[in-house]
Amino acid sequence: SVSGMASAKVDDDFPQIISNNGRYALLVDSKPYLLLAAQTNNSANYPAALPDVWPVVEQMHANTLVIPVAWEQVEPDEGKFDFSFVDTLIAQAREKQVRLVLLWFATWKNNAPHYAPAWVKLDNQRFPRVKTRDGKTLNSLSPHHRSTLEADKKAFVQLMRHLKKVDRQKTVIMVQVQNEVGTYGSARDYSAHAEEIFQQAVPQKLLADVGKKSGSWSEVFGKDADEFFHAWHIGRFVDEITEAGKREYPLPMYVNVALRNPYHPGEPGQYSSGGATDNVIHIWKSAAPNIDLIAPDIYFRDHKTATRVMELYTRNDNPLYIAEIGNDQPYVRYFFDAIGHGALGFAPFGMDNTKYSNYPLGAETMDEKVIKPFADLYRVFGAMDSEWAEISLNNRTWGFSEPVDTYSPDKELWNAKGSDQEVKEQRGPEDFTQRQDLGDWTAEITYGRPAFWIDPPKGNNPASGGAVIAELSRDEFLVVGYHARVSFSPSKELQDEQFTFERVEEGHFENGEWVFERVWNGDQTDWGLNFIYRPHVLKVKLATYKTN
Ligand code: N0T
Numbered sequence: 001s002v003s004g005m006a007s008a009k010v011d012d013d014f015p016q017i018i019s020n021n022g023r024y025a026l027l028v029d030s031k032p033y034l035l036l037a038a039q040t041n042n043s044a045n046y047p048a049a050l051p052d053v054w055p056v057v058e059q060m061h062a063n064t065l066v067i068p069v070a071w072e073q074v075e076p077d078e079g080k081f082d083f084s085f086v087d088t089l090i091a092q093a094r095e096k097q098v099r100l101v102l103l104w105f106a107t108w109k110n111n112a113p114h115y116a117p118a119w120v121k122l123d124n125q126r127f128p129r130v131k132t133r134d135g136k137t138l139n140s141l142s143p144h145h146r147s148t149l150e151a152d153k154k155a156f157v158q159l160m161r162h163l164k165k166v167d168r169q170k171t172v173i174m175v176q177v178q179n180e181v182g183t184y185g186s187a188r189d190y191s192a193h194a195e196e197i198f199q200q201a202v203p204q205k206l207l208a209d210v211g212k213k214s215g216s217w218s219e220v221f222g223k224d225a226d227e228f229f230h231a232w233h234i235g236r237f238v239d240e241i242t243e244a245g246k247r248e249y250p251l252p253m254y255v256n257v258a259l260r261n262p263y264h265p266g267e268p269g270q271y272s273s274g275g276a277t278d279n280v281i282h283i284w285k286s287a288a289p290n291i292d293l294i295a296p297d298i299y300f301r302d303h304k305t306a307t308r309v310m311e312l313y314t315r316n317d318n319p320l321y322i323a324e325i326g327n328d329q330p331y332v333r334y335f336f337d338a339i340g341h342g343a344l345g346f347a348p349f350g351m352d353n354t355k356y357s358n359y360p361l362g363a364e365t366m367d368e369k370v371i372k373p374f375a376d377l378y379r380v381f382g383a384m385d386s387e388w389a390e391i392s393l394n395n396r397t398w399g400f401s402e403p404v405d406t407y408s409p410d411k412e413l414w415n416a417k418g419s420d421q422e423v424k425e426q427r428g429p430e431d432f433t434q435r436q437d438l439g440d441w442t443a444e445i446t447y448g449r450p451a452f453w454i455d456p457p458k459g460n461n462p463a464s465g466g467a468v469i470a471e472l473s474r475d476e477f478l479v480v481g482y483h484a485r486v487s488f489s490p491s492k493e494l495q496d497e498q499f500t501f502e503r504v505e506e507g508h509f510e511n512g513e514w515v516f517e518r519v520w521n522g523d524q525t526d527w528g529l530n531f532i533y534r535p536h537v538l539k540v541k542l543a544t545y546k547t548n
Pocket of ligand 1: 324
């Protein structure tokens with residue numbers, strides 16, 4: 001089960017994460033809930049910014065807004081709390097019928113204490129920063145000081161207490177603790193105080209959880225010692241805050257990760273050291289049992305790297321949730337991979353009209369062209385968010401996105417080292433074809449082919465296709481595709497059998513029940529299931545028949 005759930009006993013109607021054999025769902029109002037989310041740009045956490053936020057949430061058909069709450073705004077003077085922004089936000093969210101995920105920007109906001117109050121970030125005596133090996137002071141707070149932990153914890157507890165008081169109807173459904181924790185520029189804190197702790201034995205709990213024999217950090221972890229030490233201590237710091245917050249009000253709580261590139265990781269400190277990068281997830285799981293999930297922030301534009309990240313963060317002990325993903329066109333299709341991995345949700349970053357753009361991470365401008373492809377997907381999945389989340393909790397699912405990245409002629413694809421542009425010229429149909437063994441049946445997904453015949457796939461320009469398949473019963477699948485063709489054929493198990501679609505129904509869900517609209521047949525099915533302009537929801541029944 002999800003780590004934090006063991007300790008937190010909450011009412012059935014309280015937001016919580018449940019699991020079923022390594023598959024997960026977030027429950028909201030006692031029902032599975034798919035987070036079709038939008039995250040604002042940074043600095044949108046003031047009432048004056050909100051009018052620029054809601055229109056995009058609405059155009060996108062998002063059911064959830066992900067938005068910061070800053071320590072500096074709730075405790076500008078030590079011990080004096082002001083939750084007026086939170087109150088305004090909750091009131092407006094209710095009016096719009098949108099749920100909230102709050103981001104606690106405090107000790108670490110991408111490495112730095114920028115969102116901490118002045119009384120914290122200006123007092124380096126009381127709240128010391130990380131020191132490099134050469135004694136340079138970095139603008140990243142050290143995890144080794146009770147003073148920092150206690151101050152942050154006190155504010156976080158007040159926030160959770162406030163939510164408990166004002167949010168009886170559970171508009172806020174989840175909380176992110178800190179943002180992209182870790183330190184750039186050093187693997188760990190090398191201050192004298194940190195050094196003393198580093199020389200001590202590795203804690204028993206960590207040794208037991210990772211199956212190592214006792215010793216100092218260097219003896220146990222060798223060349224990984226510095227990074228693992230930093231990850232453990234940041235993890236413990238975050239866990240203690242989380243535990244205290246949950247004691248007030250036990251919402252699901254998670255951390256997000258400034259990823260390292262899984263294929264070209266570089267050295268700790270070149271990426272955010274101490275955050276839950278793919279190489280230290282096990283350290284974090286041991287250090288932070290109250291954290292319900294560890295969520296990747298995906299800014300790799302290429303298919304190979306983006307989908308690899310999803311594999312790395314989908315684990316029996318970790319439900320996938322895409323805490324952030326760039327909002328530009330190439331990223332949209334990765335929605336299908338995410339939900340194919342059973343993700344609890346998906347939150348494109350920078351979805352507001354505050355006239356800011358984090359390009360090249362996301363899109364250059366915010367306009368209808370950026371919003372529309374997300375809206376196409378969210379509209380369809382929004383109409384069955386609870387049903388999908390329940391199917392995903394209990395059934396096998398597979399997601400696919402167009403594998404060949406496309407490039408505009410004048411620009412290479414930013415942050416896409418995983419993608420090999422060189423071989424682009426020699427692409428053949430196989431490059432645009434994905435096959436998945438589903439058991440008795442094999443699915444084939446192809447991209448960029450005419451609606452008729454078996455003409456080979458050439459890919460879409462730009463790459464934009466995707467599909468997801470859920471197994472409803474042995475021969476029955478729910479299929480949603482977009483700019484793709486989905487075909488089925490017998491697997492080895494049914495090798496010599498004749499087969500056909502018994503019936504392909506297009507429909508939708510109402511209150512958990514499938515509502516039939518029409519049968520897809522003829523052009524819509526003769527060459528496979530062709531998903532052209534927008535996603536459709538199909539229930540596909542496959543069958544074999546005897547010829548003698
Ligand atoms: C993200 C966002 C926001 C060479 C960036 C991503 C958000 C934070 N950080 O717009 O700041 O609050 O979580 C860092 C990605 C760096 C990629 C560098 C690739």
